[in-house]
Amino acid sequence: MSTHKPQIKVPATYMRGGTSKGVFFRLQDLPEAAQAPGKARDALLLRVIGSPDPYGKQIDGMGGATSSTSKTVILSASTRAGHDVDYLFGQVSIDKAFVDWSGNCGNLSAAVGAFAISGGLVDPARVPRDGVAVVRIWQANIGKTIIAHILMANGEVQETGDFELDGVTFPAAEVQLEFMDPAAEEEGAGGSMFPTGRLVDDLEVPGIGTLKATMINAGIPTIFINADAIGYDGTELQDAINGDAAALAKFETIRAYGALRMGLIEDLSEAATRQHTPKVAFVAQPASYTASSGKQVQAGDIDLLVRALSMGKLHHAMMGTAAVAIGTAAAIPGTLVNLAAGGGQREAVRFGHPSGTLRVGALATQENGEWTVKKAIMSRSARVLMEGWVRVPQE
Known part of the structure; x- marks a missing residue:
């Protein structure tokens, strides 16, 4: 009888957001031990992405061996007033065994609204059948609000379009992002836009x-x-x-x-x-x-x-x-x-x-x-590349 356990299957979606790519999860779909922050979660995400990899290639995982493609996202319906979804971003190191939770990914922020709508994390009453859905995102890493404007067509997120973004090969639908109070107090950041008190x-x-x-x-x-x-x-x-x-x-x-x-x-x-x-x-x-x-x-x-x-x-x-x-x-x-x-x-x-x-x-x-x-405003685009389950060996 084999002592090696079969791989586990975790529901996941592989998305491009702006000029980045990442593996997106709903919090509720993660194995129970990984639903809370800590070693189990970090270990799961490292294995999903294929890190740490001394070869620097992430061949045995979903990562693309660059900082732009070694990314993970965990989303859940928000319990915070005036918000639809909580967004947590994990930047996975390529050659070292750690996940950095200290900041946001602005590029992947463009994909959060679409994933939240498709994943049933946004109240359907707030999503028009056609037009623009306004998704209110709580960026949990840094405690900030991001407003995403998501195009809808026939009750589904419209991903295709003619918006071009330098750094992305093909055009797609435009996603306008508003980063609210981007310089307001942030945990561990000294609480000031200019922490030294000077512009230069x-x-x-x-x-x-x-x-x-x-x-x-x-x-x-x-x-x-x-x-x-x-x-x-x-x-x-x-x-x-x-x-x-x-x-x-x-x-x-x-x-x-x-x-x-x-x-x-x-x-x-x-x-x-x-x-x-x-x-x-x-x-x-x-x-x-x-x-x-x-x-x-x-x-x-x-x-x-x-x-x-x-x-x-x-x-x-x-x-x-x-x-x-x-x-x-x-x-x-x-x-x-x-x-x-x-x-x-x-x-x-x-x-x-x-x-x-x-x-x-x-x-x-x-x-x-x-x-x-x-607020700071910019346009990005995003789309689903693949969806289903990501498989992870049991440790």
């Missing part, structure tokens, strides 16, 4: 120097630096940085010291187990370049250039949460993001990233000397 800081990074930095809590904690201060021009594509071990180590050092200054960690050693947040991004004034698809991006079509790192690598496009940070920082005169975009007050920016361009809007107001942003 001198960030001392041993071995690298003193860098001008805008450190902001909006969408996701992000450290913005100027491209030219670290030897870049802002038009770089992934290959220019991801194959350069010294460059990646430099960015990780900047990230760790920035996290310390932002109060996100108390000791530098903690940065290694908090890879998802904060993000590091570098900005520059507009310049023309060829995107990774071969498409030409003209300097006159963008307000600034931004390149961002996620989970230790240059991102192929832009994380949705970092786009919220970009839009928010751009709306506040004097930040490095705002200055790269030409300064002054603005309600939206179109920035260039490795895959093309993205527009994000944010309305900033100053009250008693403190900057506030009521």
Whole structure:
């Protein structure tokens, strides 16, 4: 008789949201031990995705061996007043045995509304047969509200359409997302949009120097630096940085010291187990370049250039949460993001990233000397790629 147990089957949906992909679960469908946060849940999600993988390929799982495709989502009907669904995001490390729960995924946020409607997590009375369903999402990782506008046709989510998103090969239906109060108090983030109290800081990074930095809590904690201060021009594509071990180590050092200054960690050693947040991004004034698809991006079509790192690598496009940070920082005169975009007050920016361009809007107001942003808005798309059961060996 075999001592090896059969695999378990867990209902799951594989979805693209924005420029990311992830495995989506309803909380009620998870094995009982994984329905609560903890080791059992993390172990299940690691095995689903195929981590930790010393080969860095995630061949034996659903992950795609990049930070954009090593993602998991757990949804449940919301018990919170004024919300339809609770959304919990787990960023799965590729080569290490941990799941980072410290932040949101802005890209996968675009898929949450559709999954919630199809999965019966939204009160049917709130979903029109045709038109736009407004899904009120509670982002449980960071305690924020996201409003998703989901197209409906004949009682079903409309996924197809002609909305094009740079970084995604095929067009789909547009999903408009509103990230409400993106910079309001967040657990463990110092409670302020600018945790140091300044729009621009001198960030001392041993071995690298003193860098001008805008450190902001909006969408996701992000450290913005100027491209030219670290030897870049802002038009770089992934290959220019991801194959350069010294460059990646430099960015990780900047990230760790920035996290310390932002109060996100108390000791530098903690940065290694908090890879998802904060993000590091570098900005520059507009310049023309060829995107990774071969498409030409003209300097006159963008307000600034931004390149961002996620989970230790240059991102192929832009994380949705970092786009919220970009839009928010751009709306506040004097930040490095705002200055790269030409300064002054603005309600939206179109920035260039490795895959093309993205527009994000944010309305900033100053009250008693403190900057506030009521919401950041951007459009994404999402669709179901596959649904059924994911199989997991029993540990």
